[in-house]
Amino acid sequence: MSSQQVSVHQEHTSTVSVKSKAILFIIGIIFIAANLRAPLTSVGPLVAPIRDSLGISNTLAGTLTTVPLLAFALLSPFAPKLSRKFGMETVLFTSLILIAVGITLRTLQSVWTLFGGTVLLGLGIAFGNVLLPSIIKQRFPKKIGLMTGVYAVAMNLCAAIASGLSVPVSSKIGWHGALGYWGFIAFIAILFWIPQIRTHKIKAETKTNQQSSVNLWKSGLAWQITLFMGLQSLIFYTIVAWLPEILKEQGVSSNSAGWMLSLMQFAIIPFTFIVPIIAGRMKNQLALVVLTALFFIVGMFGVLYGSVALIPLWIIIIGIAGGAAFSLAMMFFSLRTRSTHEAAELSGMAQSFGYLLAAIGPTLFGILHDLTHSWSLPLWMLIIASFLILVSGMSAGKDQFIKVKHDG
Numbered sequence: 001m002s003s004q005q006v007s008v009h010q011e012h013t014s015t016v017s018v019k020s021k022a023i024l025f026i027i028g029i030i031f032i033a034a035n036l037r038a039p040l041t042s043v044g045p046l047v048a049p050i051r052d053s054l055g056i057s058n059t060l061a062g063t064l065t066t067v068p069l070l071a072f073a074l075l076s077p078f079a080p081k082l083s084r085k086f087g088m089e090t091v092l093f094t095s096l097i098l099i100a101v102g103i104t105l106r107t108l109q110s111v112w113t114l115f116g117g118t119v120l121l122g123l124g125i126a127f128g129n130v131l132l133p134s135i136i137k138q139r140f141p142k143k144i145g146l147m148t149g150v151y152a153v154a155m156n157l158c159a160a161i162a163s164g165l166s167v168p169v170s171s172k173i174g175w176h177g178a179l180g181y182w183g184f185i186a187f188i189a190i191l192f193w194i195p196q197i198r199t200h201k202i203k204a205e206t207k208t209n210q211q212s213s214v215n216l217w218k219s220g221l222a223w224q225i226t227l228f229m230g231l232q233s234l235i236f237y238t239i240v241a242w243l244p245e246i247l248k249e250q251g252v253s254s255n256s257a258g259w260m261l262s263l264m265q266f267a268i269i270p271f272t273f274i275v276p277i278i279a280g281r282m283k284n285q286l287a288l289v290v291l292t293a294l295f296f297i298v299g300m301f302g303v304l305y306g307s308v309a310l311i312p313l314w315i316i317i318i319g320i321a322g323g324a325a326f327s328l329a330m331m332f333f334s335l336r337t338r339s340t341h342e343a344a345e346l347s348g349m350a351q352s353f354g355y356l357l358a359a360i361g362p363t364l365f366g367i368l369h370d371l372t373h374s375w376s377l378p379l380w381m382l383i384i385a386s387f388l389i390l391v392s393g394m395s396a397g398k399d400q401f402i403k404v405k406h407d408g
Contacts, residue, residue: 024195025139026150029132031189032092033151035099036128037159038182039121040068044240045166049175054111064118069237071122072129072355079130080344088135088344089196091127096193098124100186107180129351134344137334144334145280152272152327158185160265216342216349221402224395225332225346230354231389232325234361235296235382239264239318241362246375250308260315267319268326275327279335288328289393295321296386304379325389329354332396342404 043050043064051061083091098120105117136147162182170178216222243264244257252260279285295317302314333350337343368378 021195022139024192026147028189028192028196029136029147029151030154031185031192032096032128032132033154034158034185035096035182035189036125036132036155038162038185039099039103039179040065040125041159042162042166042179042182045163046170046175046178049170050114053109053175054114056111064114065241066359067115067118068122068125069355069359071119072126073352073359075123075126076130076352076355077348079127080134080341080348082127083131083134083344084341088131088138088340089193092131092135093190093193093197095124095127095131096186096190099128100183100190103180103183103186107176107183109176126351130347131344133330133333133347134340137337137343138340143280145276145278145331148276148280148327148330148334149273152276152323152330153269156265156269156272156323160262160269163265164262216345216402216404219402219404221336221395221400222346222349224392225329225336225402226350226353227392228325228332228389228396229329229350230357231385231392232322232329233354233358235385235389236322236326237358238361238365238382239322242365242369242378243315246303246379247311249375250311252308252311260311263312264315264319264322267316268323271320271323272327275324276331279328279331284399285328285331285335285397286394288324289390289397292321292324292328293386293390293393295324296389297383300379300383300386304376304383321386328393328397336396336400336402338401342402345404346402 047061047064050056050064051058079091102117102120102122102124105113105120108114108117132151133148136151137144140147166178169181173181240261243261244254247257247260248254275288279288282288299314299318299321302310302317306314329350333343333347337346365378365381368381369375372378
């Protein structure tokens with residue numbers, strides 16, 4: 001074999017190896033994303049049997065869905081610091097271990113293991129939430145939109161499937177089995193992510209980024225992105241918590257009200273794939289921001305004042321807005337930063353504040369309903385939040401980078 005043939009063979013082998021590693025990485029990302037919502041959305045439909053089986057109060061049972069959101073809020077800022085010290089691949093691998101252990105603990109049918117497992121889940125998912133956008137920016141800098149769409153679809157599809165399968169699976173193997181069967185996805189994700197630990201060592205983009213932390217708290221643009229993230233989280237989790245009750249008071253049956261919630265989640269899915277791709281190809285994302293806010297406002301007005309016969313339409317419109325808003329928030333972390341380290345820091349800041357708002361939203365919504373004995377004022381709260389999404393998004397959507405200060 002001539003030297004030229006050897007060179008061609010080596011180049012071909014190298015190309016195949018790079019493609020294989022990329023495919024393995026993408027599969028790993030998909031399975032990580034599948035673990036970031038399904039263990040949470042599988043709980044809601046099972047709150048009643050969990051409460052009755054363990055003999056706990058409604059209040060304590062309700063915190064099963066609040067605890068992870070508070071964990072996201074409190075722990076998200078630590079993910080970038082840990083990734084800078086140990087590497088994103090290692091921290092993501094650790095997050096998968098925590099998720100797998102958390103899911104396993106929740107199957108042991110005791111109050112302590114149920115809540116202990118939920119705390120571990122919250123910890124693991126918080127790290128995954130923050131680091132996925134930045135590791136995508138690192139590995140696929142020219143395909144951020146496509147890869148963001150891929151992981152967002154995986155996350156939301158599994159979330160919708162989990163909420164739909166919980167009750168049927170519970171009827172066969174009990175609530176603990178219904179919470180536990182999602183563990184197999186966590187273990188598959190661990191297996192696919194092991195090669196990432198072996199082949200990727202910690203790589204600092206610059207000496208400055210490696211030795212110093214990024215201070216985003218004085219950046220106006222960072223705060224606009226954080227507000228955008230927080231408001232879309234507040235709207236989503238509030239709607240998830242209260243939509244069935246709102247619809248039932250409008251004369252919709254309990255069964256149909258539950259299906260409307262599923263309809264919204266499925267309406268989200270295609271737009272979590274389409275919007276990042278479109279956003280990544282645009283010079284700025286202002287048009288997408290305007291359409292997102294408009295869809296939120298139209299959908300909310302429809303639920304509040306529209307015909308009951310058109311409720312499926314209003315719910316689909318809200319779902320479209322929710323999918324677009326979430327995708328834009330994830331894209332802003334990458335599009336408005338110059339490095340993966342900055343993207344991780346911005347993601348941690350925005351998701352910390354965002355999930356704090358998400359935890360407050362459903363409670364405030366319920367308080368407004370109790371005070372007014374009507375859904376009008378609570379829904380107006382979400383309409384106002386939609387207008388604020390427009391305001392914050394007009395800054396976040398401009399073609400610019402955050403100006404950061406490095407501490408250290």
